[in-house]
Amino acid sequence: MIFENNQVNIEGLPQIETVDYQALDRAYLKVSYIGNAIFFAFLLIGPLISIVIIDQAEYSFLKILIPSIWLILMIFSFWITGAGFKLKGYALREKDILYRRGILFRSVTAIPFNRVQHCEIKEGPIERYFGLKTLEVYTAGGESSDLSIPGLRGETAQQLKTFIVKNTSDDDAIVE
């Protein structure tokens, strides 16, 4: 291999900022809403019990307080889900994959293909009903750095996985 040490023009590097992010499938919003709804249906036990059990007058304010906390949390969670959906997106580049997410905490994660350990396609029961998949990308950086991109059409997930795996192994194969 020829020794390469060309001067790097920082301005000329590929820039993350100029990337267009691919939005997740619309159906994923429904999946998230349903997930949310099921979660808060379970949590409804709390307010219901408080209404049935509390009979002392001095604690009757709890009958209002607990259900209203439940309601506020639910509205907040649905709002976050809806607003957050618009911000979620991934971008595939020649040598890495980017994933953007978050509304209260925005984040952009980048994983170079030559650091990918393996890829997996997963689906939950609600996702399956809508024909959606989640792509999981694992690196040696541990749980916090693993990428999980939800809301992908079945064929998109498969294409992404194939592309990543191909580039991962390509990189090893290069012997100049």
Add this chain to the structure above:
Amino acid sequence: MMTQLSNNEDFLKDPERQSPVAMLLILLKFIGNIVRQLWFIILVFFLRPGSFKGDSWTLWAIGFGALSTLFSIVSYFKFYYYVKDDELIIEKGLLQKTRLNIPFDRIQTINFRQNPIHRFFNVVSLEIDTAGSKGKEFSITALDKEKAETIRSFLIAHIPKEKIEDKQIEEPITTVVEDKKLIHLSLKDLLKIGVGQNHLRGIGILFGGLFAALELLGDDATSGRGFVRQIFSLFDIGKSYSTPQLWLYAVPALILFLLASSFIMTIFKYYDLRFLKTAKGFKVITGLFNRREQSASMQKIQMIRWSNNPLKKIFELFDLRLLQASSSIVSRKQAFYIPGIYDEQLTAVRESYLPGEKEMIYETHGISKRIIIKRIWMYAILPMIPAFFFFDVMDFGPNSMMWLMWLPIIIWTSFLYHRNWRYHVSEAGVRTTQGIFGRSHTLLKWTKIQGTRTRQSIFQARRGYTDLLFFTAAGTVVIPYIEEEKARKMVDFALYKVESSKESWM
């Protein structure tokens, strides 16, 4: 010997037991654990034998002794190891049987460990570290030394050839390797290290134990005298002093005690510490009674971290951590650690991690002042809100005074935190410097990065700041609160470096 062994298909085919010395070692380890948990009871026993009147204590002790002896004997007889289909198998368990399979090609390191009892009986404890088994370590308590060496040669010979290159198998203790000695800690060095230890943890353990002892002493603890007096009454001194006088003696006594205990601990752990540079990486041999031998191969090292505190700074000492790739967080914490090293050796270590680092041009940046405000919110104002509800902070009693003290402390330390935070960017890597009173430095090569993330809260986003995270196989480096523009440039550069370099991360 190796070739002969690798042809031997029948090696360890039949399950074997450990050396019988294992019974003694298991027993001692078991008792040692109990003592470590209950040391304050023993302290009371020696200071106030009277608290243990009656036969029940003797019965308890005899019963406990008999049970643990039985436990060790049965453990010994229920423990087997053998080789089957390219796997080393360990079977053990009293009630619940456990079978551990260690495939040869997963073996990362094979270590021997000896404590004085091991040495007396000429046995070793064999420890096998594997890749990707979530930090699970496999160990055999006691094996005859010769036996252990045969097993080690056998395992090394059977690790698939292509793996040997990138896995580091330690040289047997018996062979002499031409390692370059970087540092050999003298007694004077150890004294400095002992003084420079973090004493806060010592204070915590001490007070925890003393409170427990006072609980046991019962009647004295409830008589309403001051805490210091109670401690002194443990030792039957100080009865004739008033409380302020007691503090006058207690504080220097405490400091002396902490220094002495840190020094003793340091001697135990780091006596005769030798830090060597080997052909493949680094090695450390240390310990007074328990000899510990640990290796770090250059490829496995992901980043290096060195730090000091005000005390260590006086002695121009640093401690050094070589952070190695590991699948579990637990073993990440048990990093390759050198408690004391001088600038000269540190430079040598940095130089071998990142050749040419000495001459490298670094561009230095600081972080945003806004982190001061964030820290004040997080550590002072937000925790105060519940305090307002639960205690009446504004009553100007002792509680409110505590809170009023807390706020300036947080403000002051936050200022220092901001002032000291620096990150230095170069062609080959990034170095961070942080710390409130001491300094901790981390050096990371771009090519060791597994992934990057920018993360910003809505407050940060509004003002154009972000946290920057670099993920590595040995943990994450976080640069907090920097300008979006700078973070983006660093991410672009890091990704370019990782993606264009053929240098692998391990």
